[in-house]
Amino acid sequence: MVKSTEGTDYTNPAALNQAKMANKAGLNVDFYHYATFSTADAAKSEATNMAGFLVKNNVSTKVLLFADMEDSSSYSVNATANLNAFWSTLDSFGYKNHGVYTSNSYLYRDAVVKTVGQSRVWRAQYPYTPSANNLWNTNDGAWQFSDTALLPSGSDYTGYIDVSIDYNGLTEDSAGTNTFVTTTSSNDTTTSEVTTDTSATTNTSTSSTTKKASGWYTFTKNTAIKSAASDSAKTVGTYSKGNRVYYNAEITTNGETWLRYLSYSGSEHFVKIAAAKTTTTKPAASTSKTVTKNETGTYKFTKTTAIKGSVSDSAKTLGTYYKGDTVYYNAKVTKNGETWLRYLSYSGAQHYVKISGAATSTTTTKPATSSSKTVTKAETGTYKFTGTTAIKGSVNDSAKTLGTYYKGDTVYYNAKVTKNGQTWLRYLSYSGA
Structure with missing residues (x-):
C-alpha cells in the first residue's frame, strides 16, 4: 500500500521507487491518496493531483486506489458528495477501481463508506490485545488491526509496521505485479523464433503467440518452472500441486499453453499448463520406496x-x-x-x-531425580490476567523476569504446569521461546 499523493499539490517522491521495488519482490501494489478536501471542487483538484501521478508513470487502470479519509480537515456534511466528486474525476482518467480507508473515529465514516460499499472498505481499529480468536470488522474488505507490529528478531528493519487482514480479496483485486504498463496497439503479439542447429546447419521456425492476461492459476500437479516457454529450457524450480501463481501473460507455442509470471528475483519465468508431453520419467531405483x-x-x-x-x-x-x-x-x-x-x-x-509405524523398540528417558515433582498437562486456552504478573523463563519464582502482563491482558497458553502446589501456564512467545 503506497502513498502516492496528498492534497492538491503533494506527490510522494519515494512512491514510484517503492512500488517498483515491491513489484520486483513479487508483491501486488495498491496506491492511496491522503484526502484533505472539504468541498466538491477541492475533491476534484485532489483527484486530478493523484491522476497526474498515475498517468505520468503509466500506472495500470486495474490498480486499486484508496481514498484515505481520516484527516479532520475533510470533515463535511457533504462528505458523500465530495468523495463521489473525487471518484468521478478519477473515473474520467480511466481509474475506476476504488476503495476507502477510514477508521471508526472518523466523524463522517458512514458517509464515505456509502460511496463504495462496506465490502470495499479498509478500516483501521486497534484492539488492546489483537487475537486470531476475536476478529473485528469482518464485513469490511480489510481490517488494519495494529500499527506497532515488529518483524522477527534479526531483520534489517526494526521499526514499527502497520498490519492488516484482507477478508475478501479486496487488496488483491488489482493489477498484481503489473502495476506499470506500456501502451501498445494490440493486446496480443505474435513473434517468430528461429533456432539454428550448427551441427546440421538447418533452421526451424516456431510460431509463438503471447496474449496479455493476468490472474491466479492453481496447479493441479507438480509443474517445472522454466526460464523460457520450452521444455528444453533450464528448470529453475518447481510448483507443487495446490500451489498457485499470479501470471501476467498466456503463451501458445507448438500447441502448448504456458503462463508467464514475474518471479521474486524480478526475472520472467514460465510454467506449462496444457498439452504436456506424455513422457514419464521413472524414479531412480531405491532400496527404500x-x-x-x-x-x-x-x-x-x-x-x-x-x-x-x-x-x-x-x-x-x-x-x-x-x-x-x-x-x-x-x-x-x-x-x-x-x-x-x-x-x-x-x-x-x-x-x-x-x-x-514407529519402530517397536522405544527408549524412555527417566527424568532426573528431583525433590520437587513437576506435572505438565498439555492443554490450550486463553487466560485473562486479574493482576500484574511476572513472565518467567522457567517454572520458578526465582527465575529471571522477562516481562510483565497487566490486569486485563490475555495470553494463549499451550500447557498447564504444576510444581510445589503452584500452577503455571506455559506459552510460546513471539521470539519462539
Whole structure:
C-alpha cells in the first residue's frame, strides 16, 4: 500500500521507487491518496493531483486506489458528495477501481463508506490485545488491526509496521505485479523464433503467440518452472500441486499453453499448463520406496513427537511437538511402512514428523531425580490476567523476569504446569521461546 499523493499539490517522491521495488519482490501494489478536501471542487483538484501521478508513470487502470479519509480537515456534511466528486474525476482518467480507508473515529465514516460499499472498505481499529480468536470488522474488505507490529528478531528493519487482514480479496483485486504498463496497439503479439542447429546447419521456425492476461492459476500437479516457454529450457524450480501463481501473460507455442509470471528475483519465468508431453520419467531405483502425497490439513499430536529434517528416525532432531500441539502440514510421506507429515517451518525449511509405524523398540528417558515433582498437562486456552504478573523463563519464582502482563491482558497458553502446589501456564512467545 503506497502513498502516492496528498492534497492538491503533494506527490510522494519515494512512491514510484517503492512500488517498483515491491513489484520486483513479487508483491501486488495498491496506491492511496491522503484526502484533505472539504468541498466538491477541492475533491476534484485532489483527484486530478493523484491522476497526474498515475498517468505520468503509466500506472495500470486495474490498480486499486484508496481514498484515505481520516484527516479532520475533510470533515463535511457533504462528505458523500465530495468523495463521489473525487471518484468521478478519477473515473474520467480511466481509474475506476476504488476503495476507502477510514477508521471508526472518523466523524463522517458512514458517509464515505456509502460511496463504495462496506465490502470495499479498509478500516483501521486497534484492539488492546489483537487475537486470531476475536476478529473485528469482518464485513469490511480489510481490517488494519495494529500499527506497532515488529518483524522477527534479526531483520534489517526494526521499526514499527502497520498490519492488516484482507477478508475478501479486496487488496488483491488489482493489477498484481503489473502495476506499470506500456501502451501498445494490440493486446496480443505474435513473434517468430528461429533456432539454428550448427551441427546440421538447418533452421526451424516456431510460431509463438503471447496474449496479455493476468490472474491466479492453481496447479493441479507438480509443474517445472522454466526460464523460457520450452521444455528444453533450464528448470529453475518447481510448483507443487495446490500451489498457485499470479501470471501476467498466456503463451501458445507448438500447441502448448504456458503462463508467464514475474518471479521474486524480478526475472520472467514460465510454467506449462496444457498439452504436456506424455513422457514419464521413472524414479531412480531405491532400496527404500518413498511415496509423497500432496495434501494439506491440521494434525493434533497425541504424544511427544520429534521434529526431523528428513524422513528418517536417524535424522537430526530439530525440535519437539507435545501432546495437544497442532501443525498444519502440506504433504504425507510414506516410507518403509511409516507415515510422516511434511510441513513448512517458520524458517522456510521443510520439516517432518512421524505419526504412525514407529519402530517397536522405544527408549524412555527417566527424568532426573528431583525433590520437587513437576506435572505438565498439555492443554490450550486463553487466560485473562486479574493482576500484574511476572513472565518467567522457567517454572520458578526465582527465575529471571522477562516481562510483565497487566490486569486485563490475555495470553494463549499451550500447557498447564504444576510444581510445589503452584500452577503455571506455559506459552510460546513471539521470539519462539
